[in-house]
Amino acid sequence: MTIAVALPNWVGDAVMATPTLRALRQRFPEARLVGVLRPYVRPVLDPNPWTDAFVETDKTLVGTARAIRALRREGPEAGLLLPNSLRSAVLMALAGADRRIGYRRGGRSWLLTDSLEAPRDGRRFTPTPQVTYYLALAGVLGAPTDDRRLHLETTEADEADATAAYGQADLDPGRTVLLCPGYAFGPAKGWPVAHWAAVARGAGERFDLAAAVLAGPNEADLARAVAHAAGCATLHEAGITLASARALVRMAGAMVTVDSGLRHYAAAFDRPVVALFGPTHVGWTETWHRKEVRLQADVPCGPCQQPVCPTGSGECMAKIRPEEVLDALAEALSRDR
Numbered sequence: 253m254t255i256a257v258a259l260p261n262w263v264g265d266a267v268m269a270t271p272t273l274r275a276l277r278q279r280f281p282e283a284r285l286v287g288v289l290r291p292y293v294r295p296v297l298d299p300n301p302w303t304d305a306f307v308e309t310d311k312t313l314v315g316t317a318r319a320i321r322a323l324r325r326e327g328p329e330a331g332l333l334l335p336n337s338l339r340s341a342v343l344m345a346l347a348g349a350d351r352r353i354g355y356r357r358g359g360r361s362w363l364l365t366d367s368l369e370a371p372r373d374g375r376r377f378t379p380t381p382q383v384t385y386y387l388a389l390a391g392v393l394g395a396p397t398d399d400r401r402l403h404l405e406t407t408e409a410d411e412a413d414a415t416a417a418y419g420q421a422d423l424d425p426g427r428t429v430l431l432c433p434g435y436a437f438g439p440a441k442g443w444p445v446a447h448w449a450a451v452a453r454g455a456g457e458r459f460d461l462a463a464a465v466l467a468g469p470n471e472a473d474l475a476r477a478v479a480h481a482a483g484c485a486t487l488h489e490a491g492i493t494l495a496s497a498r499a500l501v502r503m504a505g506a507m508v509t510v511d512s513g514l515r516h517y518a519a520a521f522d523r524p525v526v527a528l529f530g531p532t533h534v535g536w537t538e539t540w541h542r543k544e545v546r547l548q549a550d551v552p553c554g555p556c557q558q559p560v561c562p563t564g565s566g567e568c569m570a571k572i573r574p575e576e577v578l579d580a581l582a583e584a585l586s587r588d589r
Contacts, residue, residue, distance in 0.1 A: 259288060266289070270300065271401060280395075285302055285304055294308060305326070320343060328347060332353050333389070337358055338358045351366055355368050378535075381536065383402075402516060414502075415499075418503065428504050432515070433467060433509075434474060439560060440559055440566065441569065442566065446481060461506065463485075464485045465484065466514065506526075506588075510527070510569075527546045528548075529547065545580040
């Protein structure tokens, strides 16, 4: 039996899909599991203990046609659609998957053979943890849905790159707190540079932790601004990728981050983390990570789920004070003992 799994397009969501891959492998130990994903997501999940192969796809007609041909060669009996997109359903249908399992969203119900209703409160979708949202689809195939732990692997190359990056910055990984200010979602998640700098100084004074900024290549200017204000190192300029960042996080003493994909890296490697929430609802990305402390300011307009602040004030993020973050970091570190 071959099962194709259309995986999420966001880094954090891809990490939150790992319990679903584990559940499918437990239910079908002899099956061939094929992950279908965007090329930039593959470094997050490759390798892992559950999938046998990956098929890469993108938004172009050429990329989609190539993915359909690759999936047809795999001959999937079932296709699990974790994204809510019409495109993922069309891809699985054209690939010949006999069963196509997904949520009734995006005008694609007619393409699904097995469908679930997404939780709603009237016309609005109810904030539902993506971990359990995805697991429910695996449950349609009889897979267990009770293990919600996130999991990532590292490679020898990841470990070597991370060791070199820490060494280049003259940092002891276990005594380093990673500052992750990047916001691919949109600038509404941004936290003031001065606040990041205050946390970096406070982490050294209160916990004897050195700070280092970890951000993606598209966030280089922000990373440099935070590092300059904080007087600390940056790690993204040492050739770090989404793959090698896994090892950086695994080795780190702790993390302070906005609600981003790297937050889920911390959960996957059981590292202490303080997560700063502004425009996004905690309910969508609950991970039950016991070493995570979350902060979210109470504002009348939020959480709005908007990538750009509708009021222009950025109040939901700005109201989170560095002193609160340092107190939360103390709590996260205590849970790691």
